[in-house]
Amino acid sequence: MSVARSYKAQKVIDRLQLKVNRQIMLSLAACVHCGMCTDQCHYVLANPGDPTYAPAYKADRIRKLFKAHLDWTGKAIPWWVGAKSVYTDEELEDLKDTVFGKCTNCRRCSFNCPMGVDLATFNRMARGLLVHVGVMPTGVLHVAKDQWELGNQMGVLREEYLDILSWMEEELQSEYNDPTIKIPIDKPDADVMYTINPREAKYDPRTIAEAAAIFHFAGENWTMPSEGWDMTNFGLFNGDDELGAAVSGRLYDTAEKLRAKKIVISECGHGYRSTRCEGANWGKRTVGTPMETSIFTMLEYIKQGRIKVDKTKNQQPVTYHDSCNLARSCGITEEPRELLNLVCGDFREMHPNRSENFCCTGGGGAMSMTEYAPRRLASAKVKAEQLRATGAKIVVTSCHNCVDGLFDLIRHYKLDMEVKLLVNLVANALVMPARVAAVKPVAAPEKALAGRRILVVDDEPDVRTYLRMIFKDEGAEVIEAPDANQAMRLLKTERPDLMTLDLIMPHKTGEKLYWELRKDPDFTGLPIVIVTGYARVETPAINFHKFIEEKHLPEPDGFLEKPIQPELVLDTVVNILAKKTIN
């Protein structure tokens, strides 16, 4: 008797038969259930006793499908070899929880499997099967949509991107008092076409300025493209080869159009892997333009004497976190260390390291899947212990995803440490040519938020990072909370002057926290600025305005919608605090 299968489940089965290649088939067939991979996974180590986190268990969820539909024995006697198909949409949701929520595709188990079973590769395939029928975490959907539609995964508009480059160029000219510093855009026949992670444009534009300064002082003939500049690729995370080919293809085409001699990829593990290693395979094309990571470029500049660095400028103890994609999938382990030893005075190795390093826990697109954040942070315990044992004050990584993942876990586990990229350290260690160094120092203008303490409450690490940067630039001390409960604790202990509050967060919503604070005599006077992506009154489920009306609560001091506009945020906060001071 045949069992009815849902439309989506049938589609998944149909596509499975198309997506299994020889390598995946071998990985699916070869597992002997020996369990040697078990304690090599950070999820297992942080959740002892729960077999559903074990790599072989997670792999078996996919293997059961393979056996049921592609394997001889599985088709003949499924119960004997553990073959099992999927029939319902609920089963697909359950599979989603495993392939997206319990694995970061870090590939550590693959390297520890005696049989050479590469779970990360077929876990990615399984993600792709689910994405094909629309079963995926909401964040993954949004990011992939942005990358399809706007060409970058953070929805940065062309004008916005060009504005940021122009802003950074002005900043550099002002900082070095050198009007010749440029960020050339779409310059043909450049020796280097520099491509970045949109997180840099959106949340951390200083890294663009730092790279630009390095190119400038190295005398490089370089450019940044106005299109096809995003070297990240959500196709790697969501298993969508078509997206992967389209995104990397845009970049390759741009390089060809500009006749760039080399593509330099800024620091990003998955971006480098996607652009350098996977894009040609996804697009089934040959890429003529050579590519390298900016780690190599910076290292070469120093070795060739094109830039001078002074390692005494980076004196704090530093450790290095190997990005999974760089170390385990691209073999980049030694160059970052060589560079670090050139630009900092106290480098300490983390253990284990290189290809045996543990994931930052933010990989595989995990940072975009906020529903799994508690699970991610719990599993980050292993990484936190690794970091703590180094005694370093700075953890350097070469990946923006890792920056966010590490930043989050450092906050969560209260480590006395900050996260930096190699470019930050190289730029800081730069020894200016005499002409520039002779510039007279200009007195810094008084900062608008000097002496203020601001609490930023948001479950998205990128948003917290961005707001922190905006407020810190103006001299504020910034404290952060990823959820309402931590916010409440920090409000009591840190007594901030103002709080920014997101509305949609796990565990307890921002609405609830707002309500509690406005009822609490200790906090009725605390200025609160709502910063939310769901502010519109027509969104019924999260109608904040209706909520405060029903609860007879006062309006918040400020109400801002995402995407964040830095000037607006700053003006709002400065004005509120100024009014508070007068009152």
Place this chain on the structure above:
Amino acid sequence: MYHTSPLLHFAEDELQLIALLFMATVYALKIRWILRFPAGGDRQAPGNARTDGPTGAKRSLLSIAMPWAMGSTRQHPFLYAQFVVFHLGVAASILMSFVIPYAPGLIRGPALIAMLQALFALAALVGIIRLIRRLTDIYVRSISSPDDYFSMVLLIVWLVVSALAAPNRRELSEGPLLAYFFLTAFFLIYVPFSKISHYIYYPFARWYLGRTLGHRGVYPLVKGA
């Protein structure tokens, strides 16, 4: 001189050949099946000058003999030792199924026989330990199928019978040898359909993984400080 019974003669000769032929046929079909899946390529430029695809593939294939190269085997030397003993026992028993009927003179002398019996007994003991682990370790139990348990029990019994058959004293009793050869024939027929056929996949899986990682400049791994 003792004359082997027709049943034992059939079991150690014709039956073995039939079972081997069957196994080889199924394996040939299995390899054809593997090759029907299109192989993913590596179109990108090589990762670095330190290594390449073939070097990575070779290292990957040999990794099983390098317990220091993998964290999982380095951290669990007892499990690795079990793996070695168990597979040596199985390999010796397979070899013995050819030696007894076709070159019995190769297993001669009490010392060699005692060594073989000890190896089979030790391998069977490892099998029991592995079976217990499969039943009690929550992680391994959660992924185990009936085939996993049956394959393990089959091998334990086969190794015990191998130990009893190793002296090849058919003049005293043909029982152990009959049991050994019938079990071997069953083993040969069952193997291609069970997890025991993993050794067919091993060289392919390891080769492809190593080739890809070698091409990307990952394999052989650089040892950490």
